[in-house]
Amino acid sequence: xxxxxxxxxxxVQPVGSPLSLECTVEGTSNPNLYWxxxxxxxxxxxxxYSVGIGQISSEVPQNLSASRPQDRQFILSSKKLLLSDSGxxxxxxxxxxxxxxxxxxxxxxVT
Amino acid sequence: ELKVxxxxxxxxxxxxxxxxIYCDYSTTSDRLYWxxxxxxxxxxxxxxxxxxxxVKQEGRLMASLDTKARLSTxxxxxxxxDLSATYFCAVDGMELVFxxxxxxxxxx
Numbered sequence: 075x076x077x078x079x080x081x082x083x084x085x086v087q088p089v090g091s092p093l094s095l096e097c098t099v100e101g102t103s104n105p106n107l108y109w110x111x112x113x114x115x116x117x118x119x120x121x122x123y124s125v126g127i128g129q130i131s132s133e134v135p136q137n138l139s140a141s142r143p144q145d146r147q148f149i150l151s152s153k154k155l156l157l158s159d160s161g162x163x164x165x166x167x168x169x170x171x172x173x174x175x176x177x178x179x180x181x182x183x184v185t
Numbered sequence: 186e187l188k189v190x191x192x193x194x195x196x197x198x199x200x201x202x203x204x205x206i207y208c209d210y211s212t213t214s215d216r217l218y219w220x221x222x223x224x225x226x227x228x229x230x231x232x233x234x235x236x237x238x239x240v241k242q243e244g245r246l247m248a249s250l251d252t253k254a255r256l257s258t259x260x261x262x263x264x265x266x267d268l269s270a271t272y273f274c275a276v277d278g279m280e281l282v283f284x285x286x287x288x289x290x291x292x293x
Binding site for chain 2: 116117118120123133164166168171173174175176177178179181
C-alpha cells in the first residue's frame with residue numbers, strides 16, 4: 075500500500091533562517107506531488123506541484139522553492155524565512171484521475 | 186478560473202440533528218472530493234464523486250454530486266460529537282481547487 079511521509083513534524087525557526095521540508099512517497103511510481111500551506115484557521119493554498127523528476131510548477135510567487143530530486147521525493151525550501159511563512163505545510167500525491175492523498179504535515183512557526 | 190464555494194463556513198449543531206453542507210463550483214467538472222480535517226491533523230479522504238448523480242454514504246455522512254447544477258452536498262444525519270471537524274470539498278479542474286472548509290462543531 076502507499077504511504078506518504080513528511081518531516082519534520084514540527085519546526086520552530088527564526089526569521090531569516092533557511093528551511094528544508096521533505097516529503098517522500100512509498101508504494102507507487104511517478105506520482106504527481108504537491109505542496110500546500112494552510113494558515114491557522116484557513117483553507118489550503120497550493121504552493122507547488124510536480125508531475126515528474128525536476129519538473130516543478132509554482133502557483134504563488136514567494137520566497138519558497140521546491141525541488142524533486144527523485145521520483146518519490148519532494149522538497150520545500152527557503153533561503154530566508156519570513157514571519158508570514160508560518161503555517162501547516164502539507165504534502166500530497168496522486169496519480170492521474172485519482173484523489174489526492176495527504177501526508178501528516180509539518181507545522182512551521184517562524185519567530 | 187475554477188472557484189469553489191462552501192457554505193456555511195461555520196456550523197454549530199446539536200447531537201441528533203440533521204444538516205447539510207453545500208459546495209458550489211463555477212466551471213464544469215465531474216470529479217469532486219470531500220475531505221475531513223481534525224484540529225492539528227492532516228486531511229483524510231471521505232468521498233470520491235466521479236459522475237453526475239453519484240451518491241456515497243459512510244455512517245452518518247452522505248455526499249452527492251449534481252454536475253449540471255455544479256453542486257455537491259454533504260448531509261449529516263443524527264450528528265454525534267465525533268463528527269466535529271472541518272470538512273473540505275475539492276473540485277478537479279486543471280488542478281484540484283479546495284473550498285475554504287466548513288468547521289463543524291457538534292454539541293451534546
